[in-house]
Amino acid sequence: MVDLRNQYLSIKAEIDKGIQEVIDSCAFINGPAVNSFQKDLEQYLGVKYVVPCANGTDALQVAMMALNLKPGDEVITTSFTFIATAEVIALLKLTPVLVDVDPDTFNIDPRAIERAITPKTKAIVPVHLFGQTAPMEEIMELARKHNLFVIEDNCQAIGSDYFFNDGTTKKAGTIGDIGCTSFFPSKNLGCYGDGGAIFTNNDDLAKQMRVVVNHGMTVRYYHDYIGVNSRLDSIQAAILKVKLARLDEYAAKRRSAADFYDNAFKNHPQLKTPARYPKSNHVFHQYTLVTKNVDRKALIEYLASREIPAMIYYPVPLHMQKAYLDPRYKPGDFPVTEHLCETVFSLPMHTELDQEQLAYITQNVLDFLNR
Ligand SMILES: Cc1ncc(COP(=O)(O)O)c(C=O)c1O
Structure with a gap:
């Protein structure tokens, strides 16, 4: 689905130099490379504080710990996302409250959020799914009205902009109280681990999150809180610094691949191309199509036989995952999510797709559908 090798080869000299510098310095943990990347990311995002950590799942967990959410507090999130979003809610013994998504953008539906708010609700976790920002203005309005925290799961949309009604723009992940991201290798800004x-x-939250990621330690070997050990290592930070400088260029390449796909599939009666929500610029973490009357399994097998990978993100709605079965929910409760899980598939999406590859992929999809 991604071509990390060719991307690496295109920036090899800079990446290798960055890695070698860290090795020469032997400052493997919290070295200058981490601080330098952190500052670059703060500047890129236009945000006051970036707290590096070990992965996107930890980022979400640390956010909820820093907000001092307590067992039994209800946290509203989407039923159509990667499991990590709900996993940390469950791990902290908070109560995940799931709501359905918009059929066009696949992002959480603010009207469904409003219906799910109870006196126990403490936070909303919108996920900026597949690379475009959720409807943050509506979500922030609900949060203000009901005095709720907003934690943005921005693991899939780093670099996406959100356009406010008043003409201002903010980066995804910097609109709510806290934003969380992942640098997993296949992410738009991915490291090599x-x-x-x-x-x-928020000054206080930043301070608290730095304490939480470091074993709850306020002064060396004085632990005022129960924390976790969650660090970004210096080699990864050196790699990320090189790639951050290219993030907008990478997003433009992804968008142009998406344009190619859109053009090839537009008006096809069995395919719905991804909607582009006008208040966000899509950074296409995934290019996801909704199928109609298509044997999806056969399509994926057909593509695989032609060495074209295709994936289903996500095959099972959260409320139907075995570990998350809950008497509050039953099949049919989230019809949009359930329909998407049965009909979507994603095509290769990365920075190295050339016209020839795109033509080969699209032609094979169309050949399967038109045969
Ligand atoms: C929406 C979403 N949330 C959370 C995560 C977790 O990130 P990580 O794999 O870095 O823990 C991911 C990525 O895998 C994700 O896509």
Whole structure:
């Protein structure tokens, strides 16, 4: 689905130099490379604080710990996302409250959020799925009205902009109280191992998150809180610094691949191309189509036989995952999510797709559908 090798080869000299510098310095943990990347990311995002951590799942967990959410507090999130979003809610013994998504953007539906708010609700976790920002203005309005925290799961949309009604723009992940991201290798800003970061403009939350990621330690060997050990290592930070400088260029390449796909599939009666929500610029973490009357399994097998990978993100709605079965929910409760899980598939999406590859992929999809 991604071509990390050719991307690496295109920036090899800079990446190798960055890695070698860290090795020469032997400052493997919290070295100058981490600080330098952190500053670059703060500047890129226009956010006051970036707290690096070990992965996107930790980022979400640390955010909820820093907000001091307590067992039984309800946290509203989407039923159509990667499991990590709900996993940390469950791990902290908070109560995940799932809501359905918009059929066009696949992002959480603010009207469904409003219906799910109870006196126990403490936070909303919108996920900026597949690379475009959720409807943050509506979500922030609900949060203000009901006094809720907003934690943005921005693991899939780093670099996406959100356009406010008043003409201002903010980066995805910097609108709510806290934003969380993942630097997993296949992410839009991916490192060569695991990595993550948390963003905030709030002085107290930033301070608390730095304490939480470091074993709850306020002064060396004095632990005022129960924390975790979650660090971004210096080699990953050096790699990320090189790739951050190219993030907008990478997003443009992804968008142009998406344009190619859109053009090839537009008006096809069995395919719905991904909607582009006008208040966000899509950074296409995934290019996801909704099928109609298509044997999806056969299509994926047909593509695989022609060495074209295709994936289903996601095959099972959260409320139907075995570990998350809950008497509050039953099949049919989230019809949009359930329909998407049965009909979507994603095509290769990365920075190295050339016209020839795109033509080969699209032609094979159309050949399968038109045969
Ligand atoms: C929406 C979403 N949330 C959370 C995560 C977790 O990130 P990580 O794999 O770095 O823990 C991911 C990525 O895998 C994701 O896509």
